[in-house]
Amino acid sequence: MNNPHQASHVTLVITHSVQAEKQQAYEQWLEQIMPQAAQFPGHLGVNVLRPVHGESVYTVLIRFDSLDNLFNWTQSDARKRLISELPQLLSGPEHIDVRPGAAFWFTPTSKVAPRPAKWKQYLLTLGVIFPSTLIVPPLWGALLPASRGTLWGHFLGDATVVALVVWLWMPLLTRWLKNWLIPRG
Known part of the structure; x- marks a missing residue:
């Protein structure tokens, strides 16, 4: 349990x-x-x-x-x-x-490295999730019209957004924006 x-x-x-x-x-x-x-x-x-x-x-x-x-x-x-x-x-x-x-x-790559400011973590996460939640559900609605307004359609949209965030957007953006997230001294 x-x-x-x-x-x-x-x-x-x-x-x-x-x-x-x-x-x-x-x-x-x-x-x-x-x-x-x-x-x-x-x-x-x-x-x-x-x-x-x-x-x-x-x-x-x-x-x-x-x-x-x-x-x-x-x-x-x-x-x-x-x-x-x-x-x-x-x-x-x-x-x-x-x-x-x-x-x-x-997570910093070493124990002594600073973490990004919370507001930067918030902005990056919001910047990934907000457009994904605007684009993905209508896309699935167009591909599978029967999914619109259903629980399984909502699940499909959420699962797709989470997959994009975890396996695509966050790995790319945290790498590309690492100097903004944690500026070098």
């Missing part, structure tokens, strides 16, 4: 600083570990935020429906075997954080 005070999902936020000459090998490593995680019960998806502008930091977001299912993945032999290959690819230790719900979008 779910605890009503727990988040509906948890996100494992992993940051890896990859050696410049090992980025291709790291990408191949990701191609091995991501399907392994997907085989575990409760797996909800993986997002990889790749480095930009010549940087070397990857942020991997792995979502599970519960802390127990996340724990089962992190303690699995399959993951431990693949994690044992990591030290030769990284230029420093990995950083791991577990976040409830959707709090991961604005």
